[in-house]
Every structure is written in C-alpha cells, then in structure tokens.
Amino acid sequence: MFTLIKQEGAARRGRLVTPHGVIETPVFMNVGTAAAIKGAVSSYDLKELKCQVELCNTYHLHLRPGEELVRSQGGLRAFMGWDGPVLTDSGGFQVFSLAALRQINEQGVRFNSHIDGRPIRMSPEDSMRIQSRLGSTIAMAFDECVENPAPREYVQASCARTQRWALRCRAEMDRLNAEGLGPNPQQMLFGINQGGTYDDIRIEHMKQLADLPFEGIAIGGLAVGEPTEVMYRIIESVEPYAPKDKPRYLMGVGTPVNILEAVARGIDFFDCVMPARNARHGHLFTSTGIINLNNARYAKDPAPIDPACQCPTCRHHSRAYLRHLLKAGEMLAMRLLVMHNLWFYNTLMEQIRDALDSGCFYAFYTEQREKLGKRR
C-alpha cells in the first residue's frame, strides 16, 4: 500500500494507495474538525486548494451529530461531499485537551462533554467503533496524550497503557473490518508512539509498535509544551526504529519550518490547525515570510497577500480589501484568508515533493528554512 519512491537523507517521497484515492507524501492534511473546515471553506473549495486528505475529529463528531447519523448518511465522505481520503483521530487528544473532569483507568476514559457537560465514556474499543461508523479512510489508535514536561514515572506508565490500548485497538478494528458493517470495511489503522520527551521510553515504545500490524505509525505527544529543538531531537531518536515501509505521521505539527525540518527527519504525514487559526487572526504565510494583515501599512495596499501566490484569494483580492473585511468583521475575511493559508501549506508540500522527486530536497530545505520563519 505504501511505496517509498525516493529518499534523500532521512527525507522520504512516498505514495500511499487507499480505497479512497492515492496520497502523495509528504502530505499536509487539512483539518475539518466537525466535518467542516473552519472559515466557511467547503469540500469543493478544498479540491481547488490542492488538499489531498481531510482530517476530522472523532471527539467532536461523536458529540455532534453522532457517529450513527454519519453512518446512516454513508459515512463522513458522503456526508461532507468529499470524495478523497479522510483521516479521523481517535478522540484521545481532545478528551485530554477539551473535556472536563476526566478520569482515566485501564478500561478507558470518563469525561464530561465540553458542549453540554453530559458524562461520556470512551475506551479504545469505543473509539474504534465510532471511527468505524464514521467510515474514515485511516483511523487512529486511542492513546493518552501527556503534556510536556511530565514526570518520568507517569510517562512510563501511561506509555505502557497506550501500548496495551494499541493492541486492543488493532484487535477491535480487525473485528469491525471483518464484520463489514461500517461505510469503509477496509479501514486502515495507524498506531501512535508516545513517551513524552524521554528518548529511551520513546525508542522502546517505537520498537514495540514496529512489530504490530499497523498500516502506519504516528508520533503523538509532541508540540504539547516542549521546545521545538526537543521535538526535533525526539524525531531523530525514534526515526531509525520506525518501519521504513510504513508512512510516519507527526501529529498536530506545525509551522511551515517545523514541517520542513520534520520532513528532513523522515516524516510523511502532517496536520495542524495553525494555518486556519492564524488566518482567522490575519496572520498570513507568504513566500517571503509571515505578514500581519491587521497592520495599518496594508490599509491602502493594492497588492495581493503574496504576489508570488496563485491561490484563489491572491488571484482576486488585494491586501487593502482583505484588511477592510477583517476590520469590518466580515465572515468573508475568514474564508479568503483561510483559503490562502491552506493553499500555502498544500503548495509547500507540493514543492517539497517536487524537490524530492528531482533529488534537490537538501537545496530546497536550506533555502526555505531561512525564508519561512521570517516576520515581515
């Protein structure tokens, strides 16, 4: 299913064939939390934005509208009107970051809904059943995401439990796929590496995961409090122990520079709310650095956000107009700015793939890591 096409150092150019289409990697997945991209970007806009994979959040969809409703509509893809691949997370991260009053034990997690406070239980098996009904292309194992820094003893115990949960997830997903009642009975499952910022725990866990029949391996529990350099170090530590023939997914990361650095360290899949969230605040990525459209200097600026950009927003609209929409609180500002930032991320990934294809990733990486981080 996953083919490694080319390598340059640790960086990998790959291709994952799924029942819902081919995913060219490295890839950035666009986040549509509750079956919708924030900022009024529709599924058919996503095609124009060169999105390959849409990511939806199991926690949000379980609470509203509920996986039974989504299943009754033919699964997430039919429900959203998106015909490409979809990845669902396990709900674990949101339980730990959004829900109130949570309790965790071997069985699973109890928590209160952040919408109406009602008590909810979620076990690894529950997460698999929900994701099966959602019918995503790729499901994620249910794990505990521990914030960094955390005490070694806690991380060790949590990681061991996450590994026991991973086995339960694999077994339940196999059962569900065999049962064939969900919208996608060929659902793939990725395992998740944990271990906080402890290299030895991370490596030990990666070795255990590598032996299991997952279709891909994610690195979770990073970009949750630790310095960026620690994140890069952890990736470098565990990468040699990740299976070469499976895609690797760095969850919830990150800035364009983070992504470039992680690709250079052997990562294939990414997702992050940053491009959409930053856009909604007027913070825009360009080929020459980051601009803040709230700045008064753009009030009469007839140039597009990025003169080098071919996104629908830059093709049609000026900074002056977009800044006016932002200041006036017009919903249209959100949409046009989110579209620009998503295009920027998806185009960056395309450029990374092109550079890998033509064997000049290292030159691209060296040039871009300087540019991408700049604030203008």
Next chain:
Amino acid sequence: MFTLIKQEGAARRGRLVTPHGVIETPVFMNVGTAAAIKGAVSSYDLKELKCQVELCNTYHLHLRPGEELVRSQGGLRAFMGWDGPVLTDSGGFQVFSLAALRQINEQGVRFNSHIDGRPIRMSPEDSMRIQSRLGSTIAMAFDECVENPAPREYVQASCARTQRWALRCRAEMDRLNAEGLGPNPQQMLFGINQGGTYDDIRIEHMKQLADLPFEGIAIGGLAVGEPTEVMYRIIESVEPYAPKDKPRYLMGVGTPVNILEAVARGIDFFDCVMPARNARHGHLFTSTGIINLNNARYAKDPAPIDPACQCPTCRHHSRAYLRHLLKAGEMLAMRLLVMHNLWFYNTLMEQIRDALDSGCFYAFYTEQREKLGKRR
C-alpha cells in the same frame, strides 16, 4: 440606455445598458452591505450565483473603510473584485434606521455613528460626493425614509424636502461627473419617490420626479411597517405616473411573492437582505415553499434542500449535512445556505424574464404566487 423589450399587462421585460455591463430586468440585486455579501460569499461566487448587480451601502462604507480609501483602490468594483454593475444606496435609509441621535433639517442630517458614536453630518451633496468616490454604476438620491404609518403633515413636509434634496443631488452629481475625478464619471442617478401610504402625496411626488433627468426612478419608504396590501396599492397608484422609458426600482423588497406581485405591477429592480438573513437562520426558499432546516425531521434527510435546484449547495450537499453545520455553528453553514437562497432569488428573476420573453408571464405569475408563499 434603458430599452423596454416586452410588456405583459403592467409587467415589463427590459434592458439597462451601463458602462459596467448590461442589466436584464426584472432584476434582483444582491446585497453586499460593506463591500461583502454576508455569509462569506465572495464576488466570484456571485458570478456562479447568476447575480447581475451587487448593491453596497454608502452609510456603512462611509464609516468604514471610508470612500477615500475605496476611491484610491479604483472604486468599489476594483476594490471588491466584482466586474459587474454596482448600485449604491444614498445612506439615507441607514441614517434613519441605524444611526443614533439624528437631527434633520433642510441642509441635511446629523447623526452619530453606530460603530463608534462619533458625530457625522450628511447632506444630499455629501451623499453624492461619497457615492462618486465609491464609483458605483448607479447612485441613489439622498432622501428621508419615513416609517409607516406617519402623520400626513409630517409625510407631506418630508416629501417636499426630499424633492428639494433630489434637485440638489442631481445638480451635484452632474457637477461631479463633469469634474470626472471619481472612478466612474458616467455615474447614473436614480430619484426616489416618497409619500408614505398617502396615494395623493405619492402621485404628486412621482409627477415631479418624472420631469427630472434621472436615469431611473425608485419607490422608497415601502416595506417599512405598512401591510403588504397597502404596498401593492401604492405601487398601483404611482406606476401610471412613472416614466415608461426609465427603470423602476422598489427599494428593500421583499419576499419572492412580493417581488412577483411587484413585477406584475410594473417594477424592474429589487433588492432585499431577506434571502441572506433568512438563510443564516436556516429558513430556505424552495420550488415548493419555505423550509426551516432547524426542524428535526431533516436530521437524517439525504436529499438536497430542493431536489429541483441546481445551486452549488444543492448539487453537493444534503439537508442532513447542512443541518449538522447549522447546529454546530459552523461558518460553512452560513455560506452554503446563503448561496442557496441567493440562487433561488436570482433564478426566480431569470424565470420571470423567461416568462415575459415568451409572453406567458401571467400563467407563470398565477402558478407561482400560490407555491412561493407556502411553508412546508
């Protein structure tokens, strides 16, 4: 400039040639108050929605971002990225409906901004200068819009002042066009008929307006408190006195049935915030009546809003998905629902024009007036 192509009873099929494109009438103008359609609908979406004319509000644009900024960007059309005709209202209606602490005298109006409370003056000449800088295709004369019902004496005096203002508007617009400093030195100007619900005042005023060199005549001060039947009666009263060779614009009206009835009474131009506002609350127009998408019966409904509709929303999405987006407060709901309702209005106008073209407007009118008002 305005050609009457066909007539059926009082109903008219016409064509207004403007420097910014041809407008086929009867036409519904889509409201983009602050240079943006509410609900994140962009100028290039409008093309897909078969919009012919975008309407912007002078009051809002004067307050933010200011007409000087818009002028510096080449006028409203360049600013918004909309290459079709644009109509600006005069600011009068908003001064009377939105602004606080207003005082009116012969010179003009003083009021406080609804955004930051700062005191602002607006005279007929000011309104023309602002609209000239905005560079719309069609400007509107500055009038007083009196709510219905109002005492006869007040309406009589206000209407006489509105007529004196109309003369000042015409003179100032002629001067501005001759000066040629605005983005559109061929700006058209429509006069506005007032007179509340008093047929004789309305008729007397229409006779006066008919003698003036306006490029079109609007009927203002309706749909502001009076029963619908009174609105229809007033249109019937003044219509015989409106110039046959100029377009007639019924301001701020209305429901689909209102529009159909007004076309039957000789009206050519319409605008209303209703399709967008109703959409944002889940109230949707369909070929078989109005539906409320909040209704639980649509929770699992895989059908589009209107199976007979070809709008981008109905082509891609189900009621179940749209209702989920609405319930989850997703911005995308606003956009997809507004697009549907605008398409519905623009398509209704297209059907009206087709019926007039083929000489079967009366049959269309008889059939549709029943259907359009229904709630399902």
